[in-house]
Every structure is written in C-alpha cells, then in structure tokens.
Amino acid sequence: MKHPYLTEEHSIFRLALRKFLQKEAYPYYEEWENNRMVPRSFWEKMGNQGFLCPDIEEEYGGSGVDWGFSVIINEELERVGSGLIGIGLHNDIVVPYISEYGTDEQKKKWLPLCARGKMITAIAMTEPGTGSDLAAIKTTALSEGDHYIVNGQKTFITNGIHGDLVIVAVKTDPHSKPPHKGVSLLAIERNTPGFSRGRKLDKIGLHCQDTAELIFEDCKVPKENLIGEEGSGFHYLMNKLQQERLIVAIAAQTASEEMFSLTMEYVKSRQAFGRSVSQFQNTQFKLAEMATDIEMGRAFLDGLIAEHMHGKDVVTKVSMAKYKLTEMARHIATECMQLHGGYGYMEEYPIARRYRDIPVASIYAGTNEIMKVIIAKNLGL
Known part of the structure; x- marks a missing residue:
C-alpha cells in the first residue's frame, strides 16, 4: 500500500535504508539481543549515512526534510526488530525538545553530535x-x-x-x-x-x-x-506526547504487518494431514480477520500521520491509534504464535521474539488505560 504522504524521494530513501540495514543490522540483530545491547558503532553508522535526525536543520547536521523520512526510519527499524525503538526515541522524541525549545547555544552544542550518532539521547x-x-x-x-x-x-x-x-x-x-x-x-x-x-x-x-x-x-x-x-516542563511534555505516541502506533502497525507476513509464509509451507496448514478453514478465517484489522489500522494510521505532518492537533486520534494498534498487535502476536504451533514457542522462530516484544507497547508512552481517559475526556465525557 502506498502511503499518501510519501513521494518518489521518500521511496528512494527507503530503498537506501533497507540496503543499509540488510548489511549492518539484520545479520547482527540476534547477537545484539544476546548481548542485551545495540552497539554504539551502529548508531554512528546510522549517523554517517544520514539516518539520524533527518528533519533537523542542515546547519545542525540534519537534512531539513519532512517528517515522512522519520516515519520510514521507524518502520524499517521495526521490521528489523522492536529492540531498535531507542533510535526512534532519539530521533523523534528527545531531539525535538532541543530543536524546538533549546537555545541557539544548546542546538549548536548538541544537535550536530546527535545527528552523527556521537551523542545518544534519552x-x-x-x-x-x-x-x-x-x-x-x-x-x-x-x-x-x-x-x-x-x-x-x-x-x-x-x-x-x-x-x-x-x-x-x-x-x-x-x-x-x-x-x-x-x-x-x-x-x-x-x-x-x-x-x-x-x-x-x-x-x-x-x-x-x-x-x-x-x-x-x-x-x-x-x-x-x-x-x-x-x-514550563509539563506543558512541553504534553505538547510532545502526540508525536511520541504516534511513534508507538507506527511501530505496532509495522510489527503487525511483519508478524502477518511471517505467518502467511509459515502456514503455506507447513504440512499437516497431507496438506498445507493454510488450506484449513480455521487458518484461513484467522488470517482473514488479521488481514482486515491490519488494512483498517494502516488506513487510519496513514491518514493520521498526514494530519500530524500538516501540523494539526490530533491528540484524540493519536490516543485512539496508540491504544487500538498496540492492542491489535498483541492479539496478532498471540494468533500468529498459535498458527506456528509448537515451533512458535521456539526462540529460533522470529514470532517468539515478536510475542515477547509486543506487550510493552500497551504500557509505555502512556498506558492504554490513560489513552482511554484522554479519548473520553475529549469526547466531552
């Protein structure tokens, strides 16, 4: 599906990022998981290629591009693995506090280092x-x-x-x-x-x-x-939570798409009772339900991203997306593991890691219960 906010330039950027990640991330991700750490060298490689803080001004080491490039970075990193969420936090949650509220001296001191991966933020x-x-x-x-x-x-x-x-x-x-x-x-x-x-x-x-x-x-x-x-700190935090929660929603949607793709491939190749698991009606119904949820989630999310990029106040919709898409991802993780059978519980299969990684998305950046409070309040309840 073509995202309505992306152009040919964005597509070229995505291909370059995917090529970079195929070389520098995918082969090492399991090692990083085992080591319980993404090496600083990977951050520096990301920075050297222009994949950190792309939307900050050129004078501070960024590219001055629109936020669609950040969306691509978050999606492609999530496809590698949810453990790379710290890069999205650096690019799109922490650095914006400096670029929007910081002094000229603070920007000159910190932003170029952030863009090069020499300074990691939290x-x-x-x-x-x-x-x-x-x-x-x-x-x-x-x-x-x-x-x-x-x-x-x-x-x-x-x-x-x-x-x-x-x-x-x-x-x-x-x-x-x-x-x-x-x-x-x-x-x-x-x-x-x-x-x-x-x-x-x-x-x-x-x-x-x-x-x-x-x-x-x-x-x-x-x-x-x-x-x-x-x-003014509380006010600043509230202003920036819209984008933070949108980042979580993007990751959840992307994870759902990845888990669905993994499971489609598995059920077509796995044989049971003389035919592929994909030929059983239960499997087909489960996949049909997931495919529908994913398509509807993507349509809502893409419209929301476009509104956010146009500077609209979409706090209510972002709260809806963060709540609904993370719940969807948790449900899809469970269904996909079940469709993998016993192999889904084995660490050598990617669905096991996805199943472990997904639940926290319902908790961080504001729990889903808080999202419902915000939605209810903004409905006038």
Missing part, C-alpha cells in the same frame, strides 16, 4: 513511584547560584546506559500549586558529578534495548542546561 520522566501522573514526580532541581542541585531517581529509561544527554523532568518548585507548574526540563550530560546509572533492567522482551535506572545525588547541573523556561 528522556527521563518515570520514577520508581510515579508513572502516568507526571505532575507527581519527586526528583527535585533546586537553585544554587548558577547551578541546579538535582536529587532523585528515574526508572525504565530507554537508552539509559548509552545515553550521553538525558532530558530529565524535575521539580524546580516542589511546592507549586497546582503541582504541574513546578515541573521543568533539564538536559543532564554524561559524567556530570552526582549523575550515575543504576541497574540495566532485565526485561521480558526488547532485549537489545538498554533500559536502565538513573540516579541523581546532589547532581550539579549548569543553569544553561535548562530546556525552555523554568516551570
């Missing part, structure tokens, strides 16, 4: 005791001269081990009423005194994605590392 919102309720974070950043003194902990941080620059949600005014007005964003660099990594977290899936705890103990951060205005 965003730290979630805390051990605080998930969806961002206004309730406990990490503080108290003013002391020309620095902030940061104390607190963050957890479930994507790119947490590799991260060289972390955008951290902090309370610069812990006593603010309402609480969200006390939230600010600080960019904290690797090797800042008082900043350390906790555990590299052992997850059910996304094994090659380096998810970690971050610890701040009297961490001394220069005030010039403040992103935007003090007290």
